[in-house]
Amino acid sequence: MAVNVAKKWKYNDDINNCGFTLILADGIEKPQCVLCFKMLGIDSVRSAKLKHHLMTIHPQNAENVPSFFKRREQFQKKETGFECCFPTSEVKCSEASCEASLEIARKKKVHTIGETLIKPFAAKMVKRVLGESSAHKIQQISLSNDTVKRRISEMSANIMEQMIKEIKLYPTSTFTEQLDELTDVSSRARLLVFIMYVFMHDIKDEQLFCTQLETTIKALDVVEMLTSLFKANGITWKNFCGVCTPAMLGSKSGLQKHVKEAAPVLKWFTV
Template sequence: MSLKRKYQEGYLNFGFTFQENNGYPLLQCVLCMKTLSNTSMKPYQLKQHLTTVHPEPSKNDRAFFKLKETGIQRVKLDSSGAFHQQAKLIVHASYAIALLVAKNKKLHTIGETLIKPCILECARIVLNKDAISKLEQISMSNDSIKSRIVDMSNNINIR
């Protein structure tokens, strides 16, 4: 029988929280959301992950990691699906912008060079900070616009 380690609160100093899976704790990095097995529940391995994968955030204190952990818990506990709904709306907005870019036959880079800065500036003037942070999540990069246009054209071809 193998030894099952238990999660210790001190692991948060290395940026790790835990989630249960079939009664066993799995470590989860609060920065990259990667889960590690029970055998990785050793301070040396946790510190190694933090310093190699996240060199800059590794200099932060426990309060920073606690804040990240709270965000993860909020997402996990959101049984209403509000987080999923919000992400779905952000992707929908990205598709709507890609459609407008395609209809107007503009360069795909116009999304990140003109449209997004205009939207954010208007939001700063008219809306609150929460709305601004939601609008900042809308992906309008060249690659995103291109892939959205390709997705929409493939969808049309299938129909």
């Protein structure tokens, strides 16, 4: 998500050669990509991290000469950055909607709480403290049930996409997986998958996805769903070096049998 910042541009040879410029955000200079406008943290002002963003997100521009990025920065400055593409109010409302949706997901609340509780009371508090005009701006933030659901799905898909990219950047593109089947409050079966992989000399342990099992919870159905999801993201069973699961371990007809048929060399662990 973008960050509301005061636009103060600064040219720096090292970061500009990587396609970045420095802007002032909350009194701190942070790098922002001149191609996609994504802002990175202050700890990312290092050539290695900036080049990593350029190579993975904009590989088609990786070979451009520094003058290309400087022209992009000058154009960005002239057109006042994001405001050249989107109205400021629209960007801020989208940011607020995403932040509220993220908190709803974190607190495990129903999606309708955004429109029925958060938004009305936020408008009342802002009206009381800042006045009618500010309260009207709050009303422009979309927090409907469908919007919150879409925001959460988009953020989840984006996180999964980032993890897949990180896995593929590792020379062997291998990882381990932990999975289990569970039933939610609506009695629907869901498949929960965690993965562990190496990225930039660190071991990362992340939740890859949690998806509903549309048919049955048989081992073959689980394998078919995993195969379909991994295929859509350019991953095969050969990328697995280990699987951990507390259930579905039948050596003849269970999940273990089906997975080992697809990846005979992987290690199997139980908890």
